[in-house]
Amino acid sequence: xxxxxxxxxxxxxxxxxxxxxxxxxxxxxxxxxxxxxxxxxxxxxxxxxxxxxxxxxxxxxxxxxxxxxxxxxxxxxxxxxxxxxxxxxxxxxxxxxxxxxxxxxxxxxxxxxxxxxxxxxxxxxxxxxxxxxxxxxxxxxxxxxxxxxxxxxxxxxxxxxxxxxxxxxxxxxxxxxxxxxxxxxxxxxxxxxxxxxxxxxxxxxxxxxxxxxxxxxxxxxxxxxxxxxxxxxxxxxxxxxxxxxxxxxxxxxxxxxxxxxxxxxxxxxxxxxxxxxxxxxxxxxxxxxxxxxxxxxxxxxxxxxxxxxxxxxxxxxxxxxxxxxxxxxxxxxxxxxxxxxxxxxxxxx
Numbered sequence: 001x002x003x004x005x006x007x008x009x010x011x012x013x014x015x016x017x018x019x020x021x022x023x024x025x026x027x028x029x030x031x032x033x034x035x036x037x038x039x040x041x042x043x044x045x046x047x048x049x050x051x052x053x054x055x056x057x058x059x060x061x062x063x064x065x066x067x068x069x070x071x072x073x074x075x076x077x078x079x080x081x082x083x084x085x086x087x088x089x090x091x092x093x094x095x096x097x098x099x100x101x102x103x104x105x106x107x108x109x110x111x112x113x114x115x116x117x118x119x120x121x122x123x124x125x126x127x128x129x130x131x132x133x134x135x136x137x138x139x140x141x142x143x144x145x146x147x148x149x150x151x152x153x154x155x156x157x158x159x160x161x162x163x164x165x166x167x168x169x170x171x172x173x174x175x176x177x178x179x180x181x182x183x184x185x186x187x188x189x190x191x192x193x194x195x196x197x198x199x200x201x202x203x204x205x206x207x208x209x210x211x212x213x214x215x216x217x218x219x220x221x222x223x224x225x226x227x228x229x230x231x232x233x234x235x236x237x238x239x240x241x242x243x244x245x246x247x248x249x250x251x252x253x254x255x256x257x258x259x260x261x262x263x264x265x266x267x268x269x270x271x272x273x274x275x276x277x278x279x280x281x282x283x284x285x286x287x288x289x290x291x292x293x294x295x296x297x298x299x300x301x302x303x304x305x306x307x308x309x310x311x312x313x314x315x316x317x318x319x320x321x322x323x324x325x326x327x328x329x330x331x332x333x334x335x336x337x338x339x340x341x342x343x344x345x346x347x348x349x
Contacts, residue, residue, distance in 0.1 A: 003026045008075040008161055010169075010342030011060065011173050015045045015151070016191030016215060016289065018059045018084050021339040023317070030176075030344060031318040034067040035329075035336060046209065047192070048080025050146055053152040061156050075162030075342040076149055077136060077169045082142040084110055085207045087124070100124065102138065110140045117142055117244060119162075127342060137167060137204065162345055167197035167207040169341035173313045174285060175202070176344055182282045185272075186311075187265055188337060189290030191215040195270045200279050206272050210264045217257045224249050238294030257276030258296060262303045269304065287311040287337035313340035 002180040012019040022034040037057045044052040086109050093101065102121050117140040125136040129169070150160045170186050181202045181317050192213040198206040214236070222232035225246055232241045235250065242250045270280060284306050286297060293312060301308040311334040319329060 002125075006306075006347055007343060008073050008347040009064075009069055009071050009346050010179060010339040010345075011074045011076050011153075012166075012169075012282035012336075012342065013040075013045060013338035014062075014190050014289075015047075015057060015193070015213075016040070018056065019336055019339040020060070020063050020064060020065070020069070020156040021143055021343040022071065023340070023343045024154055026318060032314060032320075032329075034069050035324070035332070035339075036063055036067050037332065037335065038063040038066075045086075047058070048078055048082055050148045052078045053148060053155075054151060056153050057095060057156055060153075060158075064156075070349075072158050073161050073347040074153060074158050076153070076339055076344055077166045077342060078141055078149070079145065079166040079193060079209045080211075081209075082145040083209070083345075084112070084138075084140045085167070086110075086138045087205065088136050088138055089133055090136055092132050095123070098136070102136075106138065106140070108202070109138055112140060112142065114140075115157060116144070120144060135203075140323075141165075151177060161347055163343065164342060165207070166209070166265075166344075167195045167337055168204070169338045169339075170287065171197055171199060171204055172193065173337055174199070174311070177313060177315050177317075181277050183282045185265070185269060185281055187284055187286050187294075188288040190212055190262065190288045190335075191290070195288075196265060198268060198281070200272070200276060203227075205276070206268060208268060212257075212260055212264065214288075216291060217293065217300060218254065218288075221250065222259065224253060236288045236294065237266060237292050243307060254295075257306060258299055260294070260305075261290075262276060262300055263324045265300065266304060269306075283307045283309055285309050285311045287334045289335040291334045292331075310334055311337055 007023055009023040017037045017039050019037040023030040023035050041055050041058045044055045088127055122137045130345045146163055153160050170188055183200045186197040190213050192215050194210045194212050196208050216230045218236055221235055222229055235242055297308045314329055314333055
């Protein structure tokens with residue numbers, strides 16, 4: 001049994017809330033030690049960029065204290081315009097030669113000044129035996145954006161040992177809790193962005209961020225119903241029924257916004273199928289706070305013709321019912337997926 005300190009604390013910093021998760025490796029599975037979220041002020045994080053580090057830092061510090069987390073090794077993930085994820089196809093070469101090639105030639109793939117970004121790459125498993133070419137996943141992220149997060153966490157006396165990409169953190173936790181290797185689309189709908197990561201034969205083949213999210217739905221409902229944000233959120237999630245007489249206008253808002261989400265999902269699926277016609281997608285796996293919108297699963301299922309499943313990252317984990325209310329865990333599970341995907345990573349590196 002590994003000590004709990006061997007795993008990092010997963011810190012998912014979104015535009016609406018900070019989510020934190022701590023796990024312990026227990027045999028072939030994980031034990032949930034701590035999990036929670038805290039809202040941050042509107043505009044504190046915009047399109048993945050830290051705008052108000054003090055406010056976000058306060059929320060993280062308070063949440064860590066509330067959850068009684070003592071570990072200082074944390075992992076974060078990023079998304080938005082400051083991150084570029086691109087799959088490239090290159091002649092096969094050893095890791096050292098590949099690293100030199102990427103360093104010398106990355107500017108033809110990355111629309112940023114290379115001096116301004118952190119670069120990383122991952123050689124993907126070759127699909128054809130004996131092939132003299134390899135797919136490589138290339139990631140570039142703006143130094144300024146990442147450094148702002150690291151500085152904020154350093155001020156909290158936390159050590160950032162991992163910076164991941166939202167889509168890959170999601171992929172890691174899906175592969176950890178899923179028993180099947182099938183072609184799926186992971187779709188994470190946050191407050192201000194949607195992340196789509198298509199996994200084919202166990203490998204990420206398409207990853208993209210889209211600037212649409214569930215916050216726009218809440219804002220539109222608040223305006224149309226003349227209610228505050230909190231009440232609009234309850235209507236959105238189906239916690240309270242819509243006011244009498246407003247059903248039609250609410251349905252129009254839902255249809256317009258959710259249709260936009262579905263169009264983005266379809267675009268990604270069509271792009272994938274154009275390149276992989278013989279490997280159809282079996283399911284769409286939904287996560288993120290926006291995935292809890294009332295009736296969304298059924299709507300996406302109807303529009304795409306694919307099975308849609310709500311992702312519970314705590315599935316198959318050991319969760320003490322005396323410490324964690326099962327109903328509470330089920331309610332927060334979709335929005336905790338990225339934080340849990342970070343929390344399964346090792347800290348001893």
